[in-house]
Amino acid sequence: MMNEYDKFERLVQKLDPGNKLIRAWKLKGGISAQVTGLEILQPSGRIIKMIVRQHGDNDLKRNPNIAADEHKLLGILKAAGLPVPMPYYIEESCEIFSKPCILIEFIGGKSEFTPSNLNDHILQLAINLAKIHRVDCANLSLSFLPKLENTYVEMLNNKNKVVLDETLNLSLIRDLLKSSFPLPSMNKEVILHGDYWPGNILWKEDKLVSIIDWEDSGLGDPLADLANSQLEISYHFGMQAMDHFTNQYKSMMPEVNFTNLPFWQLFAALRLSTFPEWGLEKSKENSWRKRHKSFVRQAINQIRLN
Structure with a gap:
């Protein structure tokens, strides 16, 4: 049986078989989704970060296609020039995880509740x-x-x-x-x-x-x-x-x-x-x-x- 690390490595290799997972860490994703950060070594030698979003049970119950829909919408919004994460891959087979998930761009930034201006x-x-x-x-x-x-x-x-x-x-x-x-x-x-x-x-x-x-x-x-x-x-x-x-x-x-x-x-x-x-x-x-x-x-x- 695969552990969590192996599952994430298999996911990034679906995007590119030459990808190697360096590390995975949990991110704060609110109550609606499980969000995990991934650091990946690409075949070119470049190290990049990505995010895995796994939607919660309530959202899946409301819309079983929620992962596919969010993946599609992010692509549309990105093409329209909006500041949203680039969608890279959608895993719908449920062979790796029990729920569908999307692999999206990691954007360095944080929520701000005490802005300077x-x-x-x-x-x-x-x-x-x-x-x-x-x-x-x-x-x-x-x-x-x-x-x-x-x-x-x-x-x-x-x-x-x-x-x-x-x-x-x-x-x-x-x-x-x-x-x-x-x-x-x-x-x-x-x-x-x-x-x-x-x-x-x-x-x-x-x-x-x-x-x-x-x-x-x-x-x-x-x-x-x-x-x-x-x-x-x-x-x-x-x-x-x-x-x-x-x-x-x-x-x-x-x-x-x-x-x-x-x-x-x-x-x-x-x-x-x-x-x-x-x-x-x-x-x-x-x-x-x-x-x-x-x-x-x-x-x-x-x-x-x-």
């Missing part, structure tokens, strides 16, 4: 979200991507899945959304990251170098991504930073109709409300809860004004 940091986040939404989908074969609107509908209808925290008025939010859905279509469908937040962005020397973890991606209204990012940015950097991010994004995307943004903000508030699961320090959790309530209040006020 917050305004520039926020600007780069906005620029790159706009870049994702500007990928021209007209001639791309994207039928493998789910419609993210369907995911949101499931979230509204599945009472058991979302434990509704009434201190955050989640029942009110859900009922308001159910009575308003489906929203009138005002924007063209774009590629969505699905989870564009500071933890999925890598930085090096204050420059955004990679957007990672595309397992929640799909097609839909750009406002769905924007609203998620707004709430995440308010959590990590404050409401002022969130407003700066929104203004920057709006200035870059004049073709987007923002009328329905408050509704997508309420979806984001419903989705990003499981504070007990995040293991936050009590003071941080209290601060984020306040920002969540303020975010929801603004969205509801805006809906009433419209």
